[in-house]
Amino acid sequence: MKTIGYIIQKEFKQIFRNKGMLPIIFILPILQLVILSNAATYEVKNIKFAYIDYDHTSTSRALVEKFNASSYFNVLTDFPSQEIASAALLRGEVDVVLEIPNNFERNLLKEKTADLSITINAIDGAAAGVENGYVNQILQTFNKDVKTNIIDTSKKPVQSVAIESIPSFWYNTTLDYKTFMVPGILVLLVTMITLFLSGMNIVREKEIGTLEQINVTPIRKSQFIIGKLFPFWVIGMGLLTIGLILAKAIFNIPMEGSIALLYAYTSIYILVILGMGLLISNFTDTQQQAMFIAWFFIVIFILMSGLFTPIESMPKWAQLITEFNPIKYFVEIVRMVMLKGAGFTDILPQLWKTMLYAAIMNGLAVWSYRKTI
């Protein structure tokens, strides 16, 4: 125990003495939390919208006015011709183009039906789908308006059936994506910092030669490893604390569940990451290799965590891979505890898996750490 104390003391001194690293460990993540949490929205708004009006009638102008009034569309300009509109679409200046053909009003009044053409930039397929939905909504209300404005009121119209759907967004009624992203990004930052620092730490001593000096001492490998990893565990917990305070102070993120439960889970979760870092350290000779491997896994963990894109939408085999993604569990837990107020029994499945994961990772890491070469 005393021996571990000496190692911990030494690690802390080295971390806090390195003035170049301190801002990277503490300030960079906080800045990113505060800034980047605002970026992660799938909401489609400010759609770059333009139109070509060949009709030039009051009806066509009324239709354009509808788009203008919508908060989703940002009506930029009217193009004189299809060619110019296409070029603008190519340049990416507009994303949705509405083309109102000649005789639009006449057709609508006479034949009770009129064509319109809509061109949508569909590179982002999901966004294109949403944009299409918005366009259809506006057209439908426009249809109704036409009816009420034009129809002879004496003639009672045939009433069509309507299913009214009332959306109800639980746990986040205003659909504020920051409520979801701030805890999620905090999870990513805590994971990145602890994985990178622990992954680099031992391989760094290998590279500068001090590890050999340690290996000829009678220190036990478990003592050495615990002493090495404990400071990063503290840094991870510290970062979580700072992040939670900022989440409350700046973003006013709710804390529905028990904060103690969140800390208890995190304390085990960080062990998984530290074990992983140590394992990487053991199997690499240089910091460069270690970091590249850490980078490889962290990118996979981040992109397959369910934070940015839904896991259910992935193919089955990919979903199976996510079962091995610790970040996925952490994101789920943070979401459940902070936003839904989930209790101990609710998070039990994830907790078990995380504990098992921690045991395996650290077991492997201690087992594969060799005091001999």
Place this chain on the structure above:
Amino acid sequence: MKEENVIEADQLTKTFGEFTAVNAISFEVKKGEIFGFLGANGAGKTTAMKMLIGISKPSAGKAAVAGFDVYSQPESIKKNIGYMSQRFALYDDLTVKENITFFGGIYGLSRKKIREKREQLISELGLENISNKLVGSLPLGWKQKLAFSVSLLHGPKIVFLDEPTGGVDPITRRHFWEMIYKAADQGTTIFVTTHYMDEAEYCDRVSIMVEGKIEALDTPKKLKEQFKVDSMNDVFLKLARIPSPTLPKGKGENTDCN
């Protein structure tokens, strides 16, 4: 008492795939002796030493250090030895005091003992004014002396020094050897590798390794007589047929990419 062997190696061998780095070497080192372990770069000195200090498993042969077997009791060996590596191995980003405290701590010295040793060591080396300076800012010679003192901190029976005076000026080398003598006088066995042949003269006995084998082993005086030359340098030149230029070069490149 003087005849007690603290290191015994018998047909000790280390192979890396096809390459035999250490080829069945046998020797004994007696208690309190200064044993010089000579050889050209790449002759296998460091590999042999790493087997003795318990961080590299031998491929064949037997060896015991301080009475413990290198295969089965490496951790017991580590309690009884000190080691100073070829590459400087104290922490550059810790101060003189902190390095001493840290290494004392992981050797399991008591807090009181660490404090005593630290004060004693700093005053012996005359480092009072710079004991709170980062080790990285010290000149190389001081770092080496400090590293040697740190390797003696826990009172080991044997100290292994791997080319301790590489890159150090002659005056510091002189001081360094005074420190070695002092430790030997106090009963510590010194096992030192070097390729400075003048240093070989300071040793009680020397062995000369050539391409993984021990080609000669005796006191410097007897070796000079045996080879009918005036200096250890000439003994070395006679023995160490400078190996074919490809071998050390190839090996050197391998080690620097690790």
Place this chain on the structure above:
Amino acid sequence: MQLKINDEISSPLWELEWKMKRFIGFIKKEFYHIFRDRRSLFILFGMPIAQILLFGFAITNEINNVNIAILDHSKDASTGEIINKISASKYFTVKQILTRETDIETAFKKGKIKAVLNFEKDFSRNLIAEKRATIQIITDATDPNTANSITNYINAILQNYQQEKNRTIAVEYQIVPQTRMVYNPELKSVFMFVPGVMTIILMLVSAMMTSISITREKELGTMEILLVSPLKPFQVIIGKVVPYIFLSIINASVIVLLSIFIFKMPVQGSLFLLGLESVLFIITSLALGILISTIAETQQAAMMISLMGLMLPVILLSGFIFPVASMPVPLQIISNIIPAKWFIIIIKGIMLKGVGMAYVWKETLILIGMTIFFIGLSIKKYKIRLE
């Protein structure tokens, strides 16, 4: 050796040639360094390929197989039809049938389902008698992005059902939109993500590897040896960077081939232009790596800056996953300093829209400008240090 040659050869042309040889020799040494180490090589080539394959298949912002629950207070013909319609779609799987309002909370807390459809009492009767009936779509909005999409998808299905019901009734005044989804008619999300993944791989590999390999020489003290050699400092840097340019070009080519043959990405525009732009982006990233190496003293610092500093901003602000246009205005402005954003616009333009230089010259100029800026700043920092 060197002195001898210098003495013997006085012709400036010879000397130039000799200098070139020396420089090429140095680059060769750097290549050996990287390529001799099999493990690093495997990591450098294998991992990006693994990532592009994994992400190309796995990452999508569409909604698929979402687990939902039904709370049906009517259990009549209409609700049955709607439930069938929903479970027949590939988007939703009905996982649970609830009986009480209070079950909803428990179902959500367990986290197994994402949405609950709550049909009012007497749904069919209301629909026939009063011509309107109500469904409540309750979503777990802890992930608001997904919740929003789920609501949109369910609404679309409901609308569809409604239209079928109304088909018999003559509808007056109908505008029929002809919608054309251009550049990606099948709305494949892989078209959106492959360019992004390619960008993030090239950016991080190039920036990270150069910054680390240069600081490594600094840390090990070998940089000083190189600097006192007859090589000029910029030659030393170029020598270190050239192998990584090659490496990244190979990586980029493999990624493009994979996206064409495995993910069926079209290359509407010129493959040659795509190549040139990729090389430009690689050089921009390397320049950024060089800049990081002038700031960082240790490998550790270099790695943390390039990994911690670049990873999330590149993922989040480049338009890789999240549309830049929807972000708050300050972030839209910040996103302009992310080189990856411009490169993603360029590759999407060339591959999907088939545009040429006439359409991407602005983005290209921005990347060139950034490269010059990074290199200029590095030289300035470097000079300050030497003085």
